[in-house]
Amino acid sequence: MENSVKTLVDEEDHVASGGCISQQFFASNSAQPKTNYCSQCGAHKTALCSKLSGEDLQKFGEKSTHKNFQPGQMLFNDGDEADCFFTVVSGEVRLSRMLDDGRRQITGFKAAGDFVGLTSNGLYSADAEAINDVVVCQFTVPVFEKTLEDYAAVQSRLMEMMQKEIIDMQNHMLLLGRKTPVEKIANFLVERVQKSTVQSEVSENNNTAEVFLPMSRTDIADFLGLTIETVSRTITKLRKLDVIELKSFQHIVILDFAELQFLADGDN
Amino acid sequence: MENSVKTLVDEEDHVASGGCISQQFFASNSAQPKTNYCSQCGAHKTALCSKLSGEDLQKFGEKSTHKNFQPGQMLFNDGDEADCFFTVVSGEVRLSRMLDDGRRQITGFKAAGDFVGLTSNGLYSADAEAINDVVVCQFTVPVFEKTLEDYAAVQSRLMEMMQKEIIDMQNHMLLLGRKTPVEKIANFLVERVQKSTVQSEVSENNNTAEVFLPMSRTDIADFLGLTIETVSRTITKLRKLDVIELKSFQHIVILDFAELQFLADGDN
DNA sequence: CGTCAAATTGATTCACTTCAAAGCACGTGG
DNA sequence: CCACGTGCTTTGAAGTGAATCAATTTGACG
Numbered sequence: 267m268e269n270s271v272k273t274l275v276d277e278e279d280h281v282a283s284g285g286c287i288s289q290q291f292f293a294s295n296s297a298q299p300k301t302n303y304c305s306q307c308g309a310h311k312t313a314l315c316s317k318l319s320g321e322d323l324q325k326f327g328e329k330s331t332h333k334n335f336q337p338g339q340m341l342f343n344d345g346d347e348a349d350c351f352f353t354v355v356s357g358e359v360r361l362s363r364m365l366d367d368g369r370r371q372i373t374g375f376k377a378a379g380d381f382v383g384l385t386s387n388g389l390y391s392a393d394a395e396a397i398n399d400v401v402v403c404q405f406t407v408p409v410f411e412k413t414l415e416d417y418a419a420v421q422s423r424l425m426e427m428m429q430k431e432i433i434d435m436q437n438h439m440l441l442l443g444r445k446t447p448v449e450k451i452a453n454f455l456v457e458r459v460q461k462s463t464v465q466s467e468v469s470e471n472n473n474t475a476e477v478f479l480p481m482s483r484t485d486i487a488d489f490l491g492l493t494i495e496t497v498s499r500t501i502t503k504l505r506k507l508d509v510i511e512l513k514s515f516q517h518i519v520i521l522d523f524a525e526l527q528f529l530a531d532g533d534n
Numbered sequence: 535m536e537n538s539v540k541t542l543v544d545e546e547d548h549v550a551s552g553g554c555i556s557q558q559f560f561a562s563n564s565a566q567p568k569t570n571y572c573s574q575c576g577a578h579k580t581a582l583c584s585k586l587s588g589e590d591l592q593k594f595g596e597k598s599t600h601k602n603f604q605p606g607q608m609l610f611n612d613g614d615e616a617d618c619f620f621t622v623v624s625g626e627v628r629l630s631r632m633l634d635d636g637r638r639q640i641t642g643f644k645a646a647g648d649f650v651g652l653t654s655n656g657l658y659s660a661d662a663e664a665i666n667d668v669v670v671c672q673f674t675v676p677v678f679e680k681t682l683e684d685y686a687a688v689q690s691r692l693m694e695m696m697q698k699e700i701i702d703m704q705n706h707m708l709l710l711g712r713k714t715p716v717e718k719i720a721n722f723l724v725e726r727v728q729k730s731t732v733q734s735e736v737s738e739n740n741n742t743a744e745v746f747l748p749m750s751r752t753d754i755a756d757f758l759g760l761t762i763e764t765v766s767r768t769i770t771k772l773r774k775l776d777v778i779e780l781k782s783f784q785h786i787v788i789l790d791f792a793e794l795q796f797l798a799d800g801d802n
Numbered sequence: 803c804g805t806c807a808a809a810t811t812g813a814t815t816c817a818c819t820t821c822a823a824a825g826c827a828c829g830t831g832g
Numbered sequence: 833c834c835a836c837g838t839g840c841t842t843t844g845a846a847g848t849g850a851a852t853c854a855a856t857t858t859g860a861c862g
Contacts, residue, residue, distance in 0.1 A: 363708045365799055371708040384697055391701045421689065428696045429652055433659045435703045440631045440639040442710035443759030447850075483809060491711030493851060498810050515809065515859080531633055715818080751841065761819060766842050783827085783841065 303327060309355045309403065312379030314427070317419035326420065329413055330403045335359075335396035341382065342390045350404045351383035357400030358480050361392045362488065372489040373435070375481065377462070381427055398480045442491045445531065450490040451500045452529035455510070459520065475520040476513075483515075504529075571595060577623045577671065580647030582695070585687035594688065597681055598671045603664035609650065610658045618672045619651035625668030626748050629660045630756065640757040641703070643749065645730065649695055666748045710759045713799065718758040719768045720797035723778070727788065743788040744781075751783075772797075 304310055304327040305319065318326050332355070335341060341352060341359060359376040373392060376382050382402070384391055405413065414421045441453055458477045479486070483494045490497070504510045509526050511519040520526055572578055572595040573587065586594050600623070603609060609620060609627060627644040641660060644650050650670075652659055673681065682689045709721055726745045747754070751762045758765070772778045777794050779787040788794055 361704075363704055365708070365712060369712040371704075371711040373704045373707050384700055386698070386701050392704060415686075418683075421693070425689070425693055425696070428693070428700065430654070432652055432696065432699060432703065433654050435700065435707065436629075436631055436641045436660060439641050439703065439707060439710055440633070442707055443639040443756075444633060444637040488711075494809075495811085495852080496850060499850090502810075762841075763820085763843085764818060767818095770842075 307355065307403075309353055309379040313353045313403075314381055314420055314423055315353075316379075317423045318417065322417065322419075326413065326417060327403075329409050330405050333402050333404055335400040335402070337396055337398050339396045339400075341394035341396065341400075341402065344390060344393045346390045348383060348385040348388055348390050348407055350406055351381070351410045352394075352402040352404045354378055354380045354382060355401040355403050358397045359394050359400055360397055360481065360485055360489075361394050363392050370488045371491070372485060374431075374438075375489070381424065397485070447490075447492055447496050447500045448503065448529055449531050450492065451486075451497065451504065452509075452526050453531065454486065454490060455518065455520065456523075456527055456530045459523065473523045475523055477518045477520065479516045479518065575623065575671075577621055577647040581621045581671075582649055582688055582691055583621075584647075585691045586685065590685065590687075594681065594685060595671075597677050598673050601670050601672055603668040603670070605664055605666050607664045607668075609662035609664065609668075609670065612658060612661045614658045616651060616653040616656055616658050616675055618674055619649070619678045620662075620670040620672045622646055622648045622650060623669040623671050626665045627668055628663050628665055628749065628753055628757075630663070631660050638756045639759070640753060642699075642706075643757070649692065665753070715758075715760055715764050715768045716771065716797055717799050718760065719754075719765065719772065720777075720794050721799065722754065722758060723786065723788065724791075724795055724798045727791065741791050743791055745786045745788065747784045747786065 304315060304323050307313075310316060310323075315323060315326055330353075335357070342348070342350075344363060354376050356378055359380075359382055360372050361374045361376060361382065362370050362372045364370045375397070376394075382394055388407075414424070441450055445453065455477060458479065459475045462477075481489075483497050486492075487494045487497045492500075501510070501512070504526075505512060507525075509520070509522050509529065511521055513519055572583060572591050575581075578584060578591075583591060583594055598621075603625070610616070610618075612631060622644050624646055627648075627650055628640050629642045629644060629650065630638050630640045632638045643665070644662075650662055656675075682692070709718055713721065723745060726747065727743045730745075749757075751765050754760075755762045755765045760768075769778070769780070772794075773780060775793075777788070777790050777797065779789055781787055
């Protein structure tokens with residue numbers, strides 16, 4: 267409510283074609299067809315636009331603008347009139363719903379390629395807040411709606427993404443409703459490893475991996491339906507079991523990935 | 535796993551046009567244009583096909599078949615190869631995910647008009663089981679996919695429905711992760727009232743309503759992330775607060791809807 | 803080196819679970 | 833018509849694990 271101040275302030279917009287990838291590429295390849303801007307974007311592989319290429323991708327990209335958010339800055343607030351839809355290009359965003367007394371549930375962490383901005387009757391249905399430095403590729407609502415009609419491939423991709431999101435949420439509901447703290451934390455870490463070969467170095471062979479957690483313990487607690495204390499104690503428990511090791515608060519080494527998966531629960 | 539025996543057994547199919555609405559209508563209106571079959575269907579108002587009418591609706595309906603399920607019968611099992619997508623016409627279906635040791639989380643109850651059958655890589659992503667006598671309107675996967683391409687209105691409606699589902703699930707995650715038993719049960723009852731003017735008689739004015747619960751206490755527990763005992767005790771608590779009254783196990787009278795909404799939690 | 807926020811650890815409480823028994827509705831058969 | 837069994841719900845008693853409250857440690861930064 268009160269931190270809505272930070273939302274949608276300044277942050278001059280840039281056309282997507284410009285900000286999407288490193289400027290060096292632009293400079294050293296000025297003769298390249300424009301279609302390469304978006305195709306080189308870190309989010310493209312999994313984003314809305316992943317089914318587009320060539321001229322289509324270029325035209326689609328031109329309808330969007332880039333925008334930066336600082337850690338803690340709101341992309342939008344629950345209940346705000348929706349003016350834009352977003353694709354996360356880099357950084358990570360937390361989506362959450364709050365109760366009046368401040369209890370919070372984080373419903374998801376959104377990273378590169380993820381779509382953010384679902385609405386109900388034109389209003390955003392959750393708070394969206396940057397965890398670290400975030401770059402988004404955004405479309406205004408009217409442009410986006412028009413665009414969906416024109417690009418069947420985008421609409422079909424959006425549907426795929428929503429379908430995956432629903433299934434992920436079903437899994438998370440199982441976690442929230444039925445899993446123990448150890449299972450929750452293990453599950454969380456396993457998901458972080460599986461999601462990102464980006465920030466976490468995986469070496470499946472020798473059964474180890476590294477995870478970087480951009481979010482705070484409070485965020486993890488609010489995501490898993492626990493308190494910070496329980497998150498902390500559970501991490502300690504996993505540490506004492508030699509399943510993980512803490513390089514720092516945010517940097518976790520997984521010493522026994524198989525065991526972690528087992529703890530996360532046979533099923534999955 | 536083991537009760538997959540019951541899945542997709544016999545149950546001869548009928549063309550949608552026939553089973554969709556009461557036969558009396560068909561009989562007494564044989565001169566009516568065929569487009570009315572589906573338009574009179576109890577599920578049509580909110581279903582996939584809600585944006586279709588006239589000839590389009592008729593043609594769309596002809597691609598589907600009807601099927602009946604008995605209480606406890608599986609529509610499909612988690613992990614099954616998906617051959618059909620469903621719209622619930624009548625009755626109610628529970629969707630759930632299970633852990634190996636039997637812990638279960640019901641992720642949603644699906645009633646008339648609701649779409650069922652989300653898949654991941656062509657496999658169903660949950661168990662779907664009839665709670666009472668259920669009639670569904672089903673499309674085979676290939677037919678459905680072809681149809682989506684032909685009917686933009688259906689695709690757009692499906693997207694709306696998925697969007698609503700995601701938002702509902704966000705709310706449910708807040709409930710699972712952060713609400714107390716009383717809040718959970720109150721929330722559940724409020725939702726049941728709001729969802730169905732069908733089975734529950736609402737009289738907003740004098741602040742009372744009636745709800746019929748087709749599912750068992752175990753189902754409610756598995757939906758809300760509680761034990762049956764806690765569900766039962768909490769219902770008793772609400773009874774002693776004179777917020778509700780039990781006509782029978784499945785038939786609840788809400789004596790003070792405003793208070794129930796308050797207990798479900800200020801926000802919402 | 804001191805400050806401050808965040809994370810961890812410790813001690814205690816209590817709400818929900820677990821285990822156990824009783825109540826209730828419904829159907830079957832004598 | 834009533835005795836009896838079955839399945840589901842409710843109620844009771846006891847145990848426990850996560851929340852709460854409180855203190856300490858850690859790490860980042862000026």
